[in-house]
Amino acid sequence: MPVSMPEGPASLLVVDDEEPIRAALARYLTQAGYKVSTAASGEEALAILGRQKIAGMLLDVRMPGVSGIDLVPQALELEPHLAILMLTAVTDATTAALCMQRGAFEYLIKPIDLVDLGRALERAMRRRATQMETAQVNQWLKEEVAIRAAEVRRERATLERVTIATLEVLVNALEAKDPFSRGHSARVADLSAMIASELQLSDEDIEVIRTAGRLHDIGKIGIREEILAKQGPLTPPEYEHVKDHVIIGTQILAPLAHLHNAIVCIRSHHERWDGDGYPDGLTGEDIPLGARILGIAEIFDALTTSRPYQEKMPANFAVDRIRDLAGVAVDPAVFAGLEAVIARRNTLVFLEDNDPA
Template structure:
């Protein structure tokens, strides 16, 4: 709140009736405010120029400059001014007009002192919040101006911060299942490598990496009994599991800056031949990031130990994926993955115990 050098909040009472003016001034002084008074709009403007007023209580009906006309003039002098209007019972229309012009609230005469006290505190609190927002906005503008050269890096930093909690949730979810532990991290790293191999930009590669970290966030909504089931899923259970891509995209939807990451999470179980889910997209209708995630996830499933299967070597996994190229997997993505595996000879992943395995 704006205050004088002593720290006291300054209030201005504007009313052409001296008894009301004095009564309001006495009450507010008892509330530890420093109170000034004006009997007209012209006098009020002089007081506003002379003092750092935080709150103005203003009558609507006054000779000369009315309260309705005083409001915008007062705000022009003191843009941070909180204004409470005092109105007669039959003058609600004028009070509403004052609020359209910048007043915060109005009280109907005769005024109960308890109501006045609460209204004053509400107005000052709202003013304080508006000031904080204004100061924050000003700070943000200054930061943008002085850090334009760093904007791209800062944006990436903010994106990482915004998804950190969701990544922690994914890690906590996977930690419950020794076979799934580290799955999203592995898929993210492999997907980013594939994205680079197919020629995506550095920014797009980073988006694919983030999408990989978050691609199974929707499994938070999948029943644990289904997640942990070792045998084949029933049709109903499979339909339940398929919902995780929709749940995931809904969880991420409020983070609008994620953009294409959300569509990648939604579409990572689409198939090249159009038989995937949830939307039955075909071929290049499927976002490239989703196609990459889908291939990386299948590779990870084949090349890591699962309750229902032994893990394959990287070469064996690539051979198995060759049968899926052109039906489940985008052939271009398969070729990139095969190139990566062939170049490395093997892909080093985090094993179930947290160490390195080949």
């Protein structure tokens, strides 16, 4: 009994250069209920496979032109689930076995017993159906895995955003206690991101630096409030205590693996180019670039923000002051980035001030 496809009887292709064999096989298979096409050569078979859906192929091993052994991989490239049965003489059994290694299902030795042919076709069609079902299941599983992976990534991204937002609330609450530092972290974050962009860092690195800027002072949660609120200069012991905020911040954020790169920047944003900074006394390019950017942005914000012990400094004066620190406290290349950003910002302000509207 022939195996039927969901859309009707299975379509078979008989490929043999001997017309009597083609005709006999086509007649038998048609009577058995299959839909049969025939080809006298490998080239003709490929043409048929290219224009119509074929479920199974009976293929002679030895043919002029494209041989059966060469036709197998070409046919499977056109129709990956094609069930191929090789037709061979007794002396070609080794060649037929090689065809099976290339993807053929079975081989039948001429003269062909029609009962054996019918059984072999049924086995081949069932095997083909199983292969197609397995492929569909594998594709479904692959799609499901991809969907779940995408969902996990979205959930992780949402969790990371919520985590950062929660930490920012803590920073904002800390800064809200001091009118002189209110908004400091947000300004440092924005300026740092602009400098990073000026230095042509990747979008990913820019966002890491922006995040580090928002959270760079979170360690001040562990600093005594009377020291943070002190109006005058700090004593040496008090200053040493304040310096602990970078370590405390690193410890607070350490469990959050997705903030690893930002934590590296936060820990080192008080390092100096000449090695006189803290906490590790790093020098030059041993200081992470993101930390060098945060450090110069923080200096600029400190100079351009009113403090109990100093007046607010105009932006161009602050740049001139920091220029004296290039190569000493700050990275000269990062200073060049800051200078370009502030010059562009001042140009925009000038244009806005002169807008006739």
